[in-house]
Amino acid sequence: MKQTAKIIPCYAADTSGVCAALYELGGMIAVHDASGVNSTYATHDEPRWETVQSMIYVSGLTELDAILGNDEKFIADVAAAAADQKPRFIAVCGSPMPMMIGVDFDAVAMEIEQRSGIRTFPMHTNGMHAYSEGASEALLAIAEEYVLPRTEKTANGVNILGALPLDFGNPQEIPGIRTWLRENGFSVISCFAMGDSLETLAQAGKAAVSLVVSYSGLAAAEYLYHCFGIPYVCGVPTGTAFSQMLADALRHAAESGQPESPCTYRGGNGRTVAVIGENITGGSLTAQLAYMGYHAKLICPLPHAESLLADGDSDASSEEEIEALLAEMKPDVVIADPLYRFILPNRTKHIGLPHYAFSGRCFEKQMPDLTADRFDLWLQNQTDKEGTI
Amino acid sequence: MQQLEKPPVCRIADADPNGAFASGLEYNPPVRGMWNIVHMGMLVPEAHQVYACAQGCLRGVILTAAETGQLDRLSWISLTEEDMFNGTLETSLVEGVSEIIEKIGFHPPMIPLFLSCMHLFAGCDFDGVLADLSERYPDITFVDCYMTPTMRTTITPVAQCSRQLYMGLKPLPQNPQSVNIIGCDRATDENSELIRILRGAGLTLRDLPLCKTYDDYLQMAESRLNIAYLPTAHAALDALEEKLGIPQIYLPARFDFDGLRENYRMLCETLGIPLPDLSDAEQAADAALRAAKQVIGDMAVAIDYTAVTRPFELAKLLCTYGFRVKHIIADAAGEDGEAFAWLQQHQPELQLWSPTNVNMLHQHEQVKEPVLAVGQKAAYYFATDRFVNFVVNGGYYGFAGIRAIAELMQDAYQNSKDRKPLLRHKGYGCDSCLLA
Numbered sequence: 151m152k153q154t155a156k157i158i159p160c161y162a163a164d165t166s167g168v169c170a171a172l173y174e175l176g177g178m179i180a181v182h183d184a185s186g187v188n189s190t191y192a193t194h195d196e197p198r199w200e201t202v203q204s205m206i207y208v209s210g211l212t213e214l215d216a217i218l219g220n221d222e223k224f225i226a227d228v229a230a231a232a233a234d235q236k237p238r239f240i241a242v243c244g245s246p247m248p249m250m251i252g253v254d255f256d257a258v259a260m261e262i263e264q265r266s267g268i269r270t271f272p273m274h275t276n277g278m279h280a281y282s283e284g285a286s287e288a289l290l291a292i293a294e295e296y297v298l299p300r301t302e303k304t305a306n307g308v309n310i311l312g313a314l315p316l317d318f319g320n321p322q323e324i325p326g327i328r329t330w331l332r333e334n335g336f337s338v339i340s341c342f343a344m345g346d347s348l349e350t351l352a353q354a355g356k357a358a359v360s361l362v363v364s365y366s367g368l369a370a371a372e373y374l375y376h377c378f379g380i381p382y383v384c385g386v387p388t389g390t391a392f393s394q395m396l397a398d399a400l401r402h403a404a405e406s407g408q409p410e411s412p413c414t415y416r417g418g419n420g421r422t423v424a425v426i427g428e429n430i431t432g433g434s435l436t437a438q439l440a441y442m443g444y445h446a447k448l449i450c451p452l453p454h455a456e457s458l459l460a461d462g463d464s465d466a467s468s469e470e471e472i473e474a475l476l477a478e479m480k481p482d483v484v485i486a487d488p489l490y491r492f493i494l495p496n497r498t499k500h501i502g503l504p505h506y507a508f509s510g511r512c513f514e515k516q517m518p519d520l521t522a523d524r525f526d527l528w529l530q531n532q533t534d535k536e537g538t539i
Numbered sequence: 540m541q542q543l544e545k546p547p548v549c550r551i552a553d554a555d556p557n558g559a560f561a562s563g564l565e566y567n568p569p570v571r572g573m574w575n576i577v578h579m580g581m582l583v584p585e586a587h588q589v590y591a592c593a594q595g596c597l598r599g600v601i602l603t604a605a606e607t608g609q610l611d612r613l614s615w616i617s618l619t620e621e622d623m624f625n626g627t628l629e630t631s632l633v634e635g636v637s638e639i640i641e642k643i644g645f646h647p648p649m650i651p652l653f654l655s656c657m658h659l660f661a662g663c664d665f666d667g668v669l670a671d672l673s674e675r676y677p678d679i680t681f682v683d684c685y686m687t688p689t690m691r692t693t694i695t696p697v698a699q700c701s702r703q704l705y706m707g708l709k710p711l712p713q714n715p716q717s718v719n720i721i722g723c724d725r726a727t728d729e730n731s732e733l734i735r736i737l738r739g740a741g742l743t744l745r746d747l748p749l750c751k752t753y754d755d756y757l758q759m760a761e762s763r764l765n766i767a768y769l770p771t772a773h774a775a776l777d778a779l780e781e782k783l784g785i786p787q788i789y790l791p792a793r794f795d796f797d798g799l800r801e802n803y804r805m806l807c808e809t810l811g812i813p814l815p816d817l818s819d820a821e822q823a824a825d826a827a828l829r830a831a832k833q834v835i836g837d838m839a840v841a842i843d844y845t846a847v848t849r850p851f852e853l854a855k856l857l858c859t860y861g862f863r864v865k866h867i868i869a870d871a872a873g874e875d876g877e878a879f880a881w882l883q884q885h886q887p888e889l890q891l892w893s894p895t896n897v898n899m900l901h902q903h904e905q906v907k908e909p910v911l912a913v914g915q916k917a918a919y920y921f922a923t924d925r926f927v928n929f930v931v932n933g934g935y936y937g938f939a940g941i942r943a944i945a946e947l948m949q950d951a952y953q954n955s956k957d958r959k960p961l962l963r964h965k966g967y968g969c970d971s972c973l974l975a
Binding site: 151153154155156157158159160161162163164165166180183184185186187188189190192193194195199200203205207208209210211212213214216223227228230231233234235245246247249250251276277278279280489492509510511512513514 | 541543544545562563564565566567569571592593594595596597598599601602605606610611614615616617618619620622623631634635638639642643655656657660661686688689690691692693895897898900901959963965972973
């Protein structure tokens, strides 16, 4: 059964994606849930929870309110909390129980907005989908609502789209990408959504190109492309060779106005390497390995764009499917989160690459920063005496 | 100063003991010591837990197991929207659990199968599921368990889990020399008079945290008496009395000398054994409180409800010894309403704080004076490294427990802790990869 797992974890859910995407923007996020989904997010999916406070709360849904369909309590509680805390905006999102009882989040958001006078977004989550779906909806909503009409264009300006700790668990990674962009002659206009305020995100229309660093940023990228004509490039600067390719793609896209996806590059014929990971971060790493001559393939168990999977990549998502795929593929090496070790074929080398959206806090101290040439050093540390991974 | 719609703090004199704060959205502070149902389920030796619920909830239980290094003792079945509506809810469970059993490659003696709120709302035939599984795997005891926080006002998840984990017990002939402690997630302090009385009478003490094997667990069914002292154990006591006919006695974990004397009198009367002289333990508790007061002086003290099951009674005790108890973090008076009323009368200015009110978000940045905290939430909200670090009484009980807490308070005053790594450790007392 695809929905069964003997041992490996599941990825963070859509509600966590919404919260992570909006965490730093000064809004209030109300998760309509009894407790589990929200406490999972706060404990396992959000490394900022202990150091940076954000107005992310749970409704504490009870049996009686669920049975009676008492949406009024949720609406009144959100309005009261907003009156006390004065957020920049409000987002309401759901969990499994509101889905069961058919809560109409569009109507709930309208009602809250009317009462509070604060812009309120409905997020259509139910705790049954991956984080990137929730983050994608949230980042798109922010782009649609706040990005100002384009009055000028910064020739070398770049938006970073899809930055979440769930995919960039090492706090140095996003600053590292910013630095890498500057070193390559770009200036960062906005980063959706780590390290920038709503005011900064509002300037995204000035960019010449967007760098989509995870699937979570793709919907916002397409919005900026269609509304402002800003092309986008999918990739994360991982390794010297791929980073160079990515920088070239950014320049080229800014010039041509057309989106590009260098993260789908494959083609090496050396040792077989399977990378299990997120569509764009994992894809970029796989592309770098291909540049290095490895026969590298991406297994993406998460939501993805078909156009961002190369031939030979796989969207196997369940423990059973991934286990069967690896058994058939017989890769020499698997690069994946350490908790995938339980289902790898015998004698396959496993290079652990912690992914916060999968193993949460378990390996937080071992999250590497793989930006640009730092990947090369990291990979070198994984090689044997013969210099192969 | 902004007038808040829902203030997070009030004078105890103005507080309703049944609920001091208006219900509203809730904040989840980064304090993780309290055990959840996964930690509890791990107490049954050799059991393999299976959870069936949505991804958003599953992740929390799976990573709880992962952080404690016990992923191999837990499996899961995720729910999708289709499962709710296509009529396969029960068969998916039966087939999913069967698949897990085949994959893990052995038959665990017990599988606690945890269903979610969604199963209950969808009308899942849990009895039918368990019957089918029991027929397929007669050598495995399947126990219905629940991850249903939506139903927490009917029964809390901890109380429910505590009850269900004993439902794998099967009747045994009574052993008059055996007694159980029920409902604890950690062993009771061996220095407590409770344990000394039981062991001194030559009785065999059985307790889930003391079980090393599944057979140890099964032997609990032979006991002549079930003893509990945590309020979350009532449901388990009642269920065991009904299922196995084991009588119960509830001896609440009190911070009141008279109350403790009464507990021990009742215990010895029930067991038909003489009440030993406990004056040495009483005197030691008294001396420890006086010594702690001498050291701590007038420093403000904060107590939270996760540290002790009777925070108001502990506050009353400390106040009578001259401590300046200034803050209590709790929503309502639980079983220590009497102490709550005493504090209202004798310490009316004592501040009662909501544990979850959204306006507690920045409380830790607004602390006005140094505080000595009893409990993790108190340590967090009052931003202090001088704190007693335990949950649910920490296994302490009786006069020895009072003495231990007084000594821990004194130690907390004299030796600061780095609270951040301690507060983020999920499940106080459990192994954790975060500590590596």
